[in-house]
Amino acid sequence: MTTATDRPTVLVLVGSLRPDSTNRRLAQAALDALPEGVDGEISTLLPSLPHYDQDLDTDSPPEAVRAFRDQVTAADALVVATPEFNGSLPGVLKNAIDWASRPRGAAALAGKPVAVLGASASPKAAQWAREDAVRVLQVAGARPLEQTVGLASAPAALESGDLADDVRGQVAELIGRLVREPLAA
Template sequence: MPESTQTKVLVLLGSLRAASINRQLVELAIESAPDGVHLELFDRLAELPFYNEDIDTAEPAEPVVALREAAAEADAALVVTPEYNGSIPGVLKNAIDWLSRPWGDGALKDKPLAVVGAALGGYGGQWAHDETRKSFGIAGARVVEDLKLSVPTKSLDGRHPREHAELAANLRDIVGKLVAEVG
């Protein structure tokens, strides 16, 4: 299928660790994407300066430009994040702040967005996922509230998420339903 007819999904990852379970979820989502869907991980969140309106000028830092361009080119967004101290990892919150500008007309404005992820504890990061949905909603994305997947890392028994058929099927289903929201 030609690239131009594919649905493009921007993937934002709230974990910077190379071997994180959430990175493995991203790998699985990319590997199992439905036909006609291209998931693109923006793997440069660590390069973004902390949001500061004083540096959000006509020529913001190059990583900011790259993030905003990736979001503008996407049809939808999938956010995959752990939970840090009961909330959103700082690197992801910073990306939300950059993507929310210009206020009311950010690059993800009205685009469908889903939040999934894994975390320690019995609830798999639900607090962080809920806070991420709230922040992205305020920032202008159209959060698809019923697309949820919160994976307790202990449920994986040390195996890659792709080794769990039900988890893989659930993630593929979420990506398919997210893409169905593109309008």
């Protein structure tokens, strides 16, 4: 990864708003896996985004939208950590992606490399949500890696306090691939 700024940055979007979220824990593992010299942070702006409304999407959008788009634009790459809600990604994440996918031709998401992670309570490890996130991000103009990492039976898997080494290893491998991607177009 190269960047126009001093240090490359990775922005993490977590699709669950609750503080004790298993996806937040998975996202933290992604931050822990960033190599020396790469900065990363979890966006705190998702809860303040209004529901997408094309009539609000003007040259002066709501302040939260402007701040979120600036945050995405400034990042060299993204990580998305998604729960599975009724077989897909949650509305909060889809809403954030929708805002970042506009305006057409100058979208914050355009060409952005993205790694997708997902934790769910079921043994399927948020597979449908991860697949949908990859498809939605592709349609939105980002460059999601086809490979994703899922954490199955997440509450039980985290009961002992930490992620199992094999999952941590899969996350580290995916993040390694992400930061080797060329700079977003």
